Amino acid sequence: MRAGDLAVEYETVGADSDAMAAARLMAKQRLPALLVVDEAGAPKAILPASQMIKVLVPVYVVEDPTLAAVVDERHADRLCEALAGRTVRDCLSKSVPAPPVAEPDATALEVAALMAQVRSPLVAVVDKDKAGMRLLGVITASHLLERLLIAAT
DSSP: OBBBHHOOOOEEEEETHHHHHHHHHHHHTTTTTEEEEEEEEEEEEEEEEHHHHHHHHOOOOOOHGGGGSSSHHHHHTTTTGTTTHHHHHHHHTOOOHHHOOOOTTTTHHHHHHHHHHHHHHHEEEEEETTTTEEEEEEEEEHHHHHHHHHHHH
């Protein structure tokens, strides 16, 4: 199995995309993360769903999780209001590493090793040429695991 064969179409967003729309996309399609691309469509960052959740939680609760028990449900139900007027860029962690990328001829083991090394829920498969990077698709950890399990039987 090669990365080019494992890659599937995947939702992407731009850094200036609306954060609320990005959160809705994640929720509706149950995505573990979104791939953030630049204007040319090249991978620039990964926005994990866990990071999006972190943006919703007030800083004082992140710093002291015991305070979560004293926030009433009425206020908890309005957590997503924190996304109003924000962009995907606002939701990315301040030290965003480059997203893991694999070339189409990378083996499944190479992709798995890359995922494990950077602890990423997905790897972008790109074709690199003189013009830059062209996104071919994405391999999610769950899809890779599924394919590896099929091969094991």
